[in-house]
Amino acid sequence: MNCKKYFTNLPQLIPDWNNSCSSIYRRTKEIHRNYHHSEMDKSTKKTSSEPAAPPSSNNFKCPLSGLFAINKPSGVTSMSLLEAMKELFFTSKLFVENPEPYEIQTGTNENGKGKKSRKNKYWQKKNQAKAIKVGQGGTLDPLASGVLIIGLNSATKKLSNCLDCSKSYRTIGILGCKTDSYDSDGKVVGLSSWKHVKPEEIRKECQSIKGEHWQIPPIYSALKMDGKPLYEYARNNIPLPRPIEARRCQLLEIEMVDWKESGEHSYKWPTEMISEEESKIFQLAENLVKQTGIIKSESTKLKNNQTENGPEKFNESTKREPSLEQEENNPKKVKLVDGSSGNSEAQSSIKNQPVAPESKDVVTMDDNGKSPVFTLEMTVSSGTYVRTIVHDIGQAVSSAATVVSLIRTRQGDFSLDTESDTSNRTGGSKTLPCIDWSVFEKAIQSRSNGSDYPPNEAGLRKWEQELLKHIQVS
Incomplete structure (x- = not known):
C-alpha cells in the first residue's frame, strides 16, 4: 500500500493546515517551558536551607509526619x-x-x-x-524536665540528627550528700561536710573543667557491660571481662549562676539510705572498676558543631555515644593506667581532685536541708552526663554533691526560650x-x-x- 500519496494530500484534507501546525508548535513549546520551570522550582526547594513552613489547618497530609x-x-x-x-x-x-x-461490638463464639x-x-x-x-x-x-524532641512517622528517620547536637542544661546541685545515681532519685551512699565550701570554689572549678574530658557514668546505677549492670558482677563476685571505656565529652560552656544557703531554698537530700548489703555491693563495684582499669577510645569523635538517646532506647546519654561494651582488643583504644589501678582523669571531669581533709564535723540525716545549693548553666556535647559533672564538682571541693533539679533548656534547634529571648542571643540566631x-x-x-x-x-x-x-x- 502506497501511503505517500495520502501524506502528500494531507494539507488538502485539512482546511487550515499551516495554522494548525503553528498552533501545535506553540502549545508544545509552552508545555516544555512550564515543565522546565516546574523542575527548577523542585530543584530550588531541595537545595533551600529554610525550614519547611508548618502545615495550615486546611493543608496537611494524613498521617502527619x-x-x-x-x-x-x-x-x-x-x-x-x-x-x-x-x-x-x-x-x-x-x-x-x-x-x-x-462502639466496640461483640459477638459470640461457639463457646458463647x-x-x-x-x-x-x-x-x-x-x-x-x-x-x-x-x-x-x-x-x-x-x-x-525540658526539651524532648519527638518524631512522627517518616520523620523518625531524622531523629538521628538530634543525637549528635549540643545541648544546654540548667541544673541544681545540693552539697553534703552522695547517691548511687548521682541524683535525688537514687539512694544515699554517704554524707560529707560542706561548711568549708565557698561559692568562689565552685566558680573556680567550673572554669577549670571547660573543654574536653573523659567521663564515666554513675558506676552503680548506669554502667553496664555485655548488657549486665556492674552491680550484678559485684553481687556474684565475677570479675569484669574488660576495662571500663570512658566516654569523651566536651563542656563548651559552664557557669555557676546562683548560690543559696540553707533557709533560702527548700531542697533536701533523698531520705532513702542504701542498705548494708547494697553498700557492700556498691564498694565491690567500685573496686572492680579500680582493679580492671579504665580505657579511652581515640576513635570516639565529638560532634559539637552539628545543628545527642531516635525511636529506639535513649537516655540522658545518647545512642550515638561511644559504647561501654566494645571489645578489649580494639586497636584504637589506649589504656590510661598501668597495672590494676583504675585511677585516672578518665574517671572524672575534674582533674587532680584534692584529697578531702579530715573534718571533725559529723554529718547525719538530722542535717538534711541545712546544706547550700548551687545552680549551674552549661552547654555540653553529645554523651555528657550532667549528673557526673555535679558529682565531680562536689568531690573537687572536698565534699559531696548530688543533682536535685535538671532542666534541658535547649537541644539543637529546639529551645524553652521564647522568641524574644532567642533574638537576643549572640548572632541573633532563633530557635x-x-x-x-x-x-x-x-x-x-x-x-x-x-x-x-x-x-x-x-x-x-x-x-x-x-x-x-x-x-x-x-
Missing part, C-alpha cells in the same frame, strides 16, 4: 508521655482518616463467650493508630519553641472524663492546632 518538641515535666518517664500521646493521635484526623468514635469482631470499624481505626510511628530524639530521666505538656495533658484528661474540647472552624482541637503550629514537616 514531622519533628516537634515538648516541654517534658519532671517526675515521669519520656516513654509514658509518648504512649499517652498516641492515644490522642488515635482520635485525630491528623493521623487517622474519619476518626469518629465507634464474647469476642471482638475483627471487621469492626473500631479495630480498623485502632490498627491504623498502631501504625503511627512515634520516636524521641534523646530521652530525659524521670527527674529531668524553635516547644509545646508545653499541659496542652496534651488537658486533652488526655478531657478524654478520660468522657468529654472533649470544642474544635475550631476547621474541626481541630486545641492540641491539634498547637501541633500544626509547631511541627516541622518532613
